[in-house]
Amino acid sequence: MQVNDNKDFQPTIVAFCCNWCSYAGADLSGTNRLNYPTNVKIIRVPCSCRVNPMFILRAFQRGADGVIICGCHPGDCHYTSGNYYARRRMTLLFSMLDYLGIERDRTRVEWVSAAEGQKFAKTMNEFTEAVRKLGPNRRLEDLRCRKQ
């Protein structure tokens, strides 16, 4: 796998965060003044299972370099079982992306609760660094969707 040595490259990261846990976790890491990269663009969703595979591909098409989905820990879903469905869907989708030869480290699922501000910041730092190493996403971008 090719590694990007360009230290100046700043990846665009899209993070889908569940309203009931990781979105609050992001808030908490903010109020605790923990640092996480400004590259991370958070999109709030009502539940991790609201994330349609199309959202993820769409983000990549429009220029995201990495997409991360954050939801409540298994067993803790606000709607009882949403994250269990999300877990199956994301596993299959990521496996398909891998099958098509898309770099594995561009996608991730992480379970972050509302109390885990620290974990949120740490996850975002690690993920951004991993994507930065991969360099810009070319394999999934779509020229039709590129913003001028």
Place this chain on the structure above:
Amino acid sequence: MQEAMISKAKALLADGTVTRVIGWKRGEFVYDVTPAVFESAQELDEGFVYDDFTAANVSKYLIKESRKEGKILCFLKPCDTYSFNQLIKEHRIIRENVYIVGIPSDGKLDAEKIKSKGITGILSAQRDGDTVKVETLYGIETLPLADAMLEKCLSCKSKKHVIYDELIGEDGEVIDSDRFDMVEKLENMTAEERFEFWRSELSKCIRCNACRNVCPACSCEKCVFDNPQSGVENKAPADSFEENMFHIIRAFHVAGRCTDCGECSRVCPQNIPLHLLNRKFIKDINSLYGEYQAGEDTTSRSPLTNYDTEDCEPKIVHERGVE
């Protein structure tokens, strides 16, 4: 077989069991055999065709047909019965309005494949054991059966009818097929090679949407890919990997419901091996969530509308296979 089917259809029309028959008729060329509805004995005599080129799965047509007045007779090959069952499960077909006669199938011929061997002007084809004799405008050509048979039939998964009202001939068995071999081969390539493989295949796509339109599992009235706001409803005027979203989502939307009937690959005018995408999902589902064959029954829960608290984490993708 064709004669037996016509007389069966005539008898069922005559005794009032059914009012219509869905079968196939010939198009412009001998190998253009497309689904058609017949309403009388005379129409059957004039147009009903069932031969080695009759591959089309009529299950999907029954969504609309079973909602019309009167009962309709359909002939289903073993693989078609899985699609039919799956549609029953999804409440798309009204079972009471359909009379199913199961017919055996020992594989169908692929005119495109025959043509790709340089044989043109096909007038007829005759199977004879392991060979096929093709009569053309320019004389007679003989080729091995495997070179003339549809890909989906070469890796047939079952000769068993999972649903029927009556059968013509004997019922078969589920077959232990090698249908995942190519998926495995791809999995063992490097990411770079996989990407190149898929880019070269998918960039041939002309976005005719035939694969979506023919798929019995793709039966939404409105499809996400028809949305002009999406920016991806047409072919991209660039030679790249840009149709990937269509293909990933098409396969994803039928994941857990795809019966592996093989229609998508059969109709693709660009010969893109779409079944390799569907089979990847089927293989993953089998290995991660337990063996599952869509359409086998009408009661089990599909793997994507189900879960287990002990399911694996998506990380598993990062941990296995070749990078």
